[in-house]
Amino acid sequence: MGALTGLEPASVFHYFEAICGIPHTSHHEKALSDYCADFAKEHGLACRQDEMGNLLIKAPATPGYENEPALILQGHLDMVGDKTADCKLDLEKDAIRSVVDGGYVRAEGTTLGGDDGIAVAYALAVLDADDIPHPALEVVLTVCEEVGLLGASAMDFSDLAGRLLINIDSEEEGVLTAGCAGGRRIECHLPAARAAVTGTAVKADIVGLVGGHSGTEIHKGRANAIALLGRWLTLLEDHGVQYAVLALSGGAKENVIPKESSVTLVLPAGITEAVHAAAADFAAQMQAEYGTADPAIRLQLTEQGCSEYSALDADSTQRLRKALLLMPWGVQAMSMDVPGLVETSLNLGVAELGDAEAILRFSVRSSVPSAKELLARKVQTLTELLGGSVRFHGDYPAWTYARESALRDRCVAVYEAQYGAKPQIVALHAGLECGILSGKIDGLDCISFGPNLLNVHTPNERADIASVARVWEYLKAILAYKE
DSSP, X not given: OOTTTTOSSHHHXXXXXXXXXXXXXXXXXXXXXXXXXXXXXXXXXXXXXXXXXOEEEEEOOOTTOTTSOOEEEEEESOBOOOXXXXXXXXXXXXXXXXXXXXXXXXXXXXOOOHHHHHHHHHHHHHXXXXXXXXXXXXXXXXXXXXXXXXXXXXXXXXXXXXXXXXXXXXOSTTEEEEEEOEEEEEEEEEEOOEEEEEEEEEEEEEEOOOOXXXXXXXXXXXXXXXXXXXXXXXXXXXXXXXXXXXXXXXXXXTTEEOOOEEEXXXXXXXXXXXXXXXXXXXXXXXXXXXXTTSTTOEEEEEEEEEEEEEEXXXXXXXXXXXXXXXXXXXXXXXXXSSTTOEEEEEEEEEEXXXXXXXXXXXXXXXXXXXXHHHHHHXXXXXXXXXXXXXXXXXXEOOBOOOSOOHHHHXXXXXXXHHHSSOOEEEEESSOOTHHHXXXXXXXXXXXXXXXXXXXXXXXXXXXXXXXXXXXXXXXXXXXXXXX
């Protein structure tokens, strides 16, 4: 028996647990893609699997629904792999350990992958059932969504007949998503030169941040652990501390607000009173600025021994400090048309330092194409002023809200019948694949919804069991809907 055995709906949690047992972080989805392809073969369903691992599975209409318009169910196979500091699992190779915790499903020490394993589980459960009426179904499962929607961008949709698409990649029950921001990834490459320096290596860890999804939680005022390194280095200079940067790292994914970072410095005399004074100022500033949104921020200093080291030279150290201090991050503009909607943002998600360069990785989002372009150019210009270069990739379009939508009307009607209330209809700052599919399939009518998923992209992720069951009933009712 599995950890999720006994949960309802049984078929959905059966497949979700199977998905958790197959490693499927971005760029490592092949085993899960093969599992779904084998599922289609075993059930006698037409299936197309491309070289990337994207899948199209087709199921015929059930009796009485042959004349209803075909419907596309869509989700993505990959998940963001994040874990706690003490977790020993390798998420590229090891299975997630799902457990039931009260009314929720979570994973031990890692992200759960409800984003978007729940969509895959719903789709497989529908295809496996013989008692769910539905029109002809086309199930589209993509790869590399979490790293720039790469699978959807590359997939061929020319053989899809459906023009109604249900994307199951939203995380709040009762909310129908009808538009989303576009995005782009940016890599900033800053040259670095090293020189021999003698002193005490001191590691500074910035920990205790909440982190979160850079699309759905960027507006919550949370700190960015990588950007805070620039504050720390500047405070050291304010207190007259000389240093050279030996190592630096932070973050896990471009689209995850980093909750931890570290920089190792070579200090002439180790942790002096001046260093302690800078640390005290850092703690006071963090409490003043983030005491509500990120109250547990703390700086940990650890001496690692005195020796001769190959650290960044003075120019490279200053270049890195200035970049960390000056690079924009977080919300850049709120929508003037949709109250409460973030229009434009960027997330400094990953920082790396090698022998010859430092790399800062960003995720840029905006519902306004020109604003997205302007922000990308600002990052490019600042990087070039610091002597570096940038690489753009993973660009995807916004999904524009449609004033009229037959599918949205259907989903609203079904929701009112099931819940006795109207759903909330929103546009999101997070990126969804609907924009890409709409650009490739003429006349596509899209909607996105899903069950309650909490703290996605973090080890605190939870899937609400009761919500999963209600949304399952909602999905089945939409499939069975007739005019």
